Amino acid sequence: MSVPLTLLGLLEREPSHGYDLKRDYDAFFGRGKPLPFGQVYSTLSRLARDGKVVISDVAPGSGPDRKRYIITDVGATEVEQWLTQPVEPEPHLQTVLFAKVVLALMLDRPAGEYLDTQRSAHLRRMRELTEVKRAGSLVDALLADHGLYHLEADLRWIEMTGARLDALRKEVRP
Amino acid sequence: MIRFGLRLAVAGGREALTRLIVIAAAVAIGSGLLLTTLAGVNAVNAQLTRYASMYPQASAGNADPLWWSTRFDYFHGKQIIRIDVAATGPDAPTPIGIPRTPGAGEYYASPALRDLLAAHPADQLGDRYPGRDLGTVGPAALTSPDTLLVIAGGAPDQVAKLPAAKQVASVGDTPALPETTVNLILGVIAGGLLFPVLIFIGTATRLSAARREQRFAAMRLAGATPRQISTVAAVEATAAAVAGTAVGFGLFYAFRDPLADIPFTGMPFFPSDMSLGLLDVLLVALGVPAGAAVAAQVSLHRVRISPLGVTRRVTPRAPRPYRLIPALLGVAVLVFAIGFKPETSDGQAAVFLPGLLLIMAGLVLAGPWLTMVGARVLARYANRPATLIAARRLADNPKAGFRAISGIMLALFVTSVAVGVITTIIANRGPAPVGSTEAGQVSLYLPEDAPAAPDTLFTGLRSISGVRSATAVRENPDRMNASEPGLIACTEIPRAYGRCAEGAAVAEVATGLIPFRESASSARVWPAASVPLGDLQQLPVMSIVVDTDGSAAAIERSRTVLEAAFPTFWVGPNVPGDFESDFADTLRGWEQLANVVIIASLALGGCSLAVSVIGGLTERRRPFSLLRLSGAPVRVLRRVVALESAVPMLAVAAVAIGMGLLAAHLFLRAQMHYTLVAPEPRFYVIVVVGLATCLGVIASTMPLLERITGPETARSE
Amino acid sequence: MGPSGSGKSTLLHCLAGILVPDSGEILFDGARVDAMAETERSSLRRDRFGFVFQFGQLVPELTAVENVALPLLLSGVRRTRALSKAGAWFERLGLDGLEQRRSGELSGGQAQRVALARGLVAEPQVLFADEPTGALDSLTGEQVMDLLVSAAREQGTTVILVTHEPRIAAYADREVMVRDGRVNAPDRIAS
Incomplete structure (x- = not known):
């Protein structure tokens, strides 16, 4: 099961906060094994590092939830390839x-x-x-x-x- | 369970209702025919009994006896029965059918005879019964509405001198033939008639059995016990049969009058004679439904209905050759009868009828074995797939294959015997052809004590228009050495009957101037007699021969004149063939009945065959439709159906007709020393029409064959 | 292959000239099968095609060997020759000794092998098989498929097989997916 690609795929629907991604992942794919927050954020930061997502407007305040992630063209292509x-x-x-x-x-x-x-x-x-x-x-x-x-x-x-x-x-x- | 079964049968959806109606309709037709047959047998029996009561046995009793004499007379080739009666006292019994015994110079006539009397001049018919017409003879004394009967009164001493006069102390129905003989004859007839009907009813109740069995399997799956299933099956079959039987009774009474009008026996029946005894009614009303229930049980026995579906029981046991024994025994009885002919006619009936019944039962019993043997031979040498399939199926279950055609076999056997015997008798004793000398000849054989024939009689006869000659034949005193019993002066021989031997004055001639079983011929030379011409006038007149132009008026006028001159005649003055043609008419009536039986039984047999064809197709719809998908042309399947049904049917028809004609020949050899004359083409035409009807019914299943083996069947399963 | 009701049998029937398609063409050996008359298609099916169905194609009255010989008899081959040719298939399909049995006395696998022999005995160019293992358990089904594939290869007969079972479809060199009456999987030729 590929967590990075799944998260990328979820991001392709719409730009999302990390929390939304975790919630949707758990709802559809977790099935009794919720994704730890840590893994969500580490995966997202790895994706950002590889240029597959970018962080959009950072809301005021502290904590990871201020960030909204947007998928890049590179990321979208990878999702496309994976799916086909x-x-x-x-x-x-x-x-x-x-x-x-x-x-x-x-x-x-x-x-x-x-x-x-x-x-x-x-x-x-x-x-x-x-x-x-x-x-x-x-x-x-x-x-x-x-x-x-x-x-x-x-x-x-x-x-x-x-x-x-x-x-x-x-x-x-x- | 019974109520449940009824509900299933009546309210089980459109399919169940349709099946119920179809079975009921088939049973209705079958039981209607059954009732007609039973009533017909009763009617024939009534006819025979009334016929017999015209010839009462001499009897004595406390009452004053009644003088009675029954004679035959003719009019237009039809037989008139003339009964002369005379009461010897006030207590003498009154003949059946009339209110009182007619006195001298009085008579009663049957309605049909009254019509003739009214329609023809008195000098042709009416003058034969001088005196007062008292009225109509009631149906109780008549064999048929068409019977020509006159009951004439006379003085006791006159009637006592009439031929075969006897004194009877009681009148009424006396059995025509010993009861066992009647029962045996009726047994043979009823066997030929009833068997196809019963087979038809049996097959009708098994219509669409395959579908029903599938439904029973579903009920087993739902928890029904085999006992409950058999109850439901019996209730369903019985319900349909009860409805059908009720309709059958309705059909019978609706069609009784037109049926009675058909002269099956040469003369129509009184509708009231086509009646049903209580026993007949009970037999049909209870027997058919009970039979249907039993048939349903039997057909369930042939399959094993488990919750998971229906399986045919394994191939039934093959029939054994011992089944041939009764048929062979029956033929042996008839062959034996040729060598050893019992003296009395009862004794003959006692040999022949059981022989015939043995052959009939034997044919039914031997049928499956013959079917199997034939099918096995066919299967061994078959090159065509259709032949192979059909032969194998027949060999596997010859009883099922034969069941539908056993009725045809019996009916054709009985009718071939009848037709064979009848045609041979008619051929040997037929009436004279119209237009020949014989057809215009009226002759009267005088009784021993007849008054001398006055010359005025002859002049009177010769003055009738159309009469060519009137001749007296005198008794030949030289009975021992004479070649013919009569004598005549050479000058008196009418030219149409030949001439004297050269130089003779008196010739020896046959009574009617025609030798026994020969035709009149102007070239015939009669041998010279030893009696001198002068002595001839002293010899008593033996017979009077009137030669006419053949017109009915001349014949009937001569006849009336002769009867008036010789009131004590034994048999009315007759045209050669009068007696024979009457006899032949009766026989032709029976022949007609045989024809009806042939066509009806073949049509019914066709229906039975169609039912079993449909059953066989439903069983094999899948392999057959897949064969068609694989490119087997539909004509191969048609051929399978034809070979499974039509071929055994035709074979059985050939065997039955062959056996029937053989039995007829054996009967004729033993009884009459006749050789069987091949039936007229008409018989073959009737058989062919019957067979064609049967084949037509079978062919009507062909569209069904195409439908149920079409690609849709294979695709929808 | 395809799920039940998808129209794969209908497609097979069209290809075999049993049904005529509402539209489209069916070519066999350069001839338009769909344009032929029924009698022509019948003789095509009889002489150049073979068929194996799911069950119930054996005529119950005939022995196994006669059932196999049936297509030959239908094309007019003499009985003795047809039977000896049919008999040869029994050893080949491991059916020795069952020649004289009736279809009711054969197990499902045996009956299906007899049916297979019947489909192949006339050396057809194409064998149409409609769920030939549908009524069999997997092991028996695979035995039948093994025999079918080897016999067809040996004889050079093309097999067109309809199944909803992937494992049976896996015997094929090429598969066509049918769903909702449409052929919707791309052709792939494996070898």
């Missing part, structure tokens, strides 16, 4: 996939296409594993099966999500 490119088809991807889908919806990007791309990548991998299985030994076949079943589970999830994108969009973009 399929994740390496490996098991246990759903958190990343999920983050990508939600962000894509928030950003009004074609989430369905991302899912399609991801499905093709998964299928390609499954085809490779199926070839391994057909050609190789039993041990190879069993290992390939393990991968195949997990990929299949991901694919099912992709299908389900794909079928419910509209409902999800309403949920994440009130």
Whole structure:
């Protein structure tokens, strides 16, 4: 799960305070594991250092919450690339996939296409594993099966999500 | 559970209601036919009984006896039954159908005869019954509304001298034939008629069984026990059958009068004779619904309905060859009867009828085995997929394949026997062709004690317009050596009947101037007789032959004159073929009945077949529709259906007709020493029409075949 | 591949000349399948295509070997030749000894292998398979797929397969996604 890219993605909706970012992250992606404030600010400062975000008007007073962060073109490009490119088809991807889908919806990007791309990548991998299985030994076949079943589970999830994108969009973009 | 079943049947949605109505309609038609058949059997029985009561047995009792003599007379080729009666005292019984016994010079006539009397001049008909017309003979004495019957009164001493005169102490219905014989005959007829109807009702109650079974499976899934399912099935079938039977009764009474008018037996029935006994009513009213319930149970037995669906029970056990035994036994009985012919007609009936019943039962029993053997042979050598599929299905379940056609088999067997016997008898004893010399000849065979024939009689006869000659044939005293029983002077032989041998003055001739079973011929040469011409006048007159131009008026006038001259005639003066044509008319009536049975049973058989075709298609809709998707042309499937239904039907029809004609031949050989004459083309036409109807009904399932095996079926599942 | 109701079977039926599409063209061997008459399409299906369906395509009255021989018989091959050709498939698909069984006496996997043999026995150019493993458990399904792929490769038959199962789709060299009646995944050729 990529926290920096997720935060960048959240910032692409609108310039936000660190506190807003943490709240939204926890609401959609935290699921019982809230992001510590420290991590939010360290990540944001790293992003600022790399030129992916800039700090806009600093409000009077003290504390980190006075700063509003704005995504730069560099940051936006990185989010774009991340979203369009399929994740390496490996098991246990759903958190990343999920983050990508939600962000894509928030950003009004074609989430369905991302899912399609991801499905093709998964299928390609499954085809490779199926070839391994057909050609190789039993041990190879069993290992390939393990991968195949997990990929299949991901694919099912992709299908389900794909079928419910509209409902999800309403949920994440009130 | 019963109420639940009823609710399901009546209020189970449009599909359930449609099914209910279709089954009820089929049962209505079936039970209507069943009632018609039963009533028809009753009507035939009533006809036979009344016919028999015209020939009462001599009997003695406390009452004064009634003199009774029954004779035949003819008019326009139709038979008139003439009964002469004379009461010997005030206590003498009164004949059925009239209010009192007519006295001398009085008579009663049946309505049909009264019409004839009114429509024709007295010198052609009315003068045969001199005296007072007392009124109408009531239906109680008539076999049919068309019966020509006259009951004439006479003085006791006159009537006592009439042929076959007997004294009867009681009148009334006496059974025509021994009851067992009647029952056996009716058994054969009813078997041929009833079986197709019963099969049809049975199949009707199993309409759309497949859908129903699926629904039962769903009910099992919802927790119904097999017992409850069978109750529901029975209730549904019974409800439809009760409704159908009720409508069937309505149909029967609505169509009874027009049906009675059809001369199935050569003469129409009285509608009131087409009646139902209490037993018949109970049999149909209770039997059909009960039968439907049983049929529903039986059909449920053939499938196993589990909560998860319907499975056909595994391939039923193959029929065994022992099923052939009764049919072979039946043929053996008939063959045996040729060698050993019982003396009495009852004894003959006792051999033949059980033989026929054995063959009938044997055919039904042997059918599945024959179907299986035929199908197996076909399957072994089949090259076409349709043949293979159809043959395999028939071989797998020959009983199911045969059930629908067993009715056809029986009906065709019975009718072929009847038609074979009838055509042969008609061919051997048919009436004379119109326009021949015979058709214009009236001859009277004089009774032994007849008064001498005066010359005035002959001049009177010759003066009738249209009469060409009137000739007396005298008795040949040389009975031992003579080739013919009659004698005639050579000069008196009318030219149309031949001439004398060279140089003879007196010739030996046949009674009617026509040798037995031959035709009149002007080229015939009669042999010379040993009696000298001078002695001829002393010999008694044996018969009088009147040759006319064949016109009805001339014939009937001559007949009336002859009857008046010889009131004690045995059989009315007749035209050759009068007797035969009357007999043949009756037989033709039976033939007509046979034709009706053929077409009806084939049409019904077609319906039964259509039902089983639909069942077979529903069972296999998926493999068939997938075959079509794979490019099998729909004609392959059509061929499967045709081979599964039409081919066994045609084969069975051929076997039944063959067996029927064989049985007829054996019967004719043994009883009459006739050889079977091939039925007229008309019979084949009727059979072909019947078969075409049957095939038409089967063909009507073809659109259904295309629909239920269309791509939509495969796609929607 | 695609979810149920997405229209993949309809697409297959269009490709196989069972249905005629409302719009668009279907080309096979340079000929417009959609423009052919029904009889022409039927003979195309019978002579150059093979079919495997999810279940229930075996004619219950016929033995397994006769079911396999059915396409040959339908094209007019003599019975003895058709049966011996069909019999050869039984060993190949591991069905020895089941030749005389009826469809009711076969397990699902066996029946499906018989169906496969029937689809391939006439050496079709294209085999259309509509959820051929849909009624089987995964292991049996994979066995059937293995046999299908090897037999088709050996014979040079193109297989067009409809499935909603990714693992079955993974046997294909190329997949087409169908959703809501639209083909909406880009073609990817793996090898």
